Amino acid sequence: MTVALITGGGRGLGAATARELAARGHHVVVNYRQDAARAKEVAAEVGSAVQADVTDAGDVDRMVDRVLAEHGRIDVLVVNANTVQPRFTSLAELTWDEFNTKVTGELAGAFHVTKRVVEVMRANGKGRIVFVGSTAADYVGGGRMAHGIAKNALAAFARHVAAETARDGITVLTVVVGAVRTEASAHVITGAAEEKLAANSVLGRVLEPADVAAAIAAAASDDLRTATGSAIRVDAGWSVLVGGPLR
Template identity: 40%
Template sequence: MTTVITGGSRGIGAATARRLVRDGHRVVISYRQAADEARALEKELGVLAVQADTANEDDVARLFDAAGDDITGVVNNAGITSPSGPLAQLRTEDLRRVVDVNVVGALLVAREAARRMTRGAIVNVSSGAATLGSPGEYVHYAATKAAVDAMTIGLGKELAPRGIRVNCVQPGTIRTEIHQLSGQPDRPDKVAGRVPMGRPGEAEEIANAIAWLLSEEASYATGAILRVTGGT
């Protein structure tokens, strides 16, 4: 039972790696640049870490090659937000990079999974932004995550006859480094007042939802989009 987690070196991906190792998965994580964090996780958890840019198809193929031929789980998690700001102020190259990682990358990973898996489950990591739209900050990012939702619905149907389930988690605002990268390190605490549950989420709370969707307990769930947003 091997599970591949893209963007597994920190944040939601790393929390998911910890949870899945506890659940008995053999875990392979990918990372783009954070080699030190990835090596530390290899040591801590006994996972295999592979450097791979998910927006690059050769890298994605190499990641799956490294994972071997008994892949039963894929967590399509790697994603970026930055830069943030009103759409009118964003540069074309930044928009293209967010689309490249969040849409093209997610499709390349899902395609590789569809080619290689013979059973099991894929969980895509979208965002609550997909239906909220994130005006003033992340309209471009929200659009890419809506694409991830659409891919989940379509691929869920496409792979159901082959016994592969495809589901999606939409996290709300979660305390991870993604907010540092987009220049808003205090965003999780700032948005807390707008969250019905009154606080940002923790990466482990998303990892738990991902673990459930991967597990046999979710055996009749496919094409599902699970919001884990504290009620937002």
């Protein structure tokens, strides 16, 4: 059985993706940082759970060593953990510490786990890596400076990883996610805000976690190897209508 490791897999989008990967035949290792109870609840359905702070290289080494000891392989890596939730505010109000913490945390959470798992995949001669990005990388405003720049950096990192690993049999894709209804976004996607987001999408609605999970699982399959380095937008067609709502 193939083994998939998903960071931040204990809740929201990560949990939905874990369940979708399991439904497609993977043994899923659910990484979590703090909420062991939630992660183990998901793991009971999909495979197993392992604690690690993915921004810490030592923690990542211990996590990967444990997965290898228990399963002998890592075939799929989904880089999903939202390591830092920034305050949405203007440049005038944003502090350097807030900005630096978000950008550094985002990249550390991707860098350490990707570097370590690429070693494993190279040794196996194949692998699939999926980064979970955001449309916030493409649009400015709304106080999203720290978040948007962090996601831009993540997208660039993914392309560089793709270029370095393509001939090792490793496929690297980014799933760029629009407005999705999760616990983390519940305070944002509500009332008038949800109506506006829905009106500015081709499908006329915001995303559910299952919508994105299906795209991540597809990106993790063998079918998209020649698309390595690409980004798949999953935003209910929001980017198509950025000039205004469908009439």
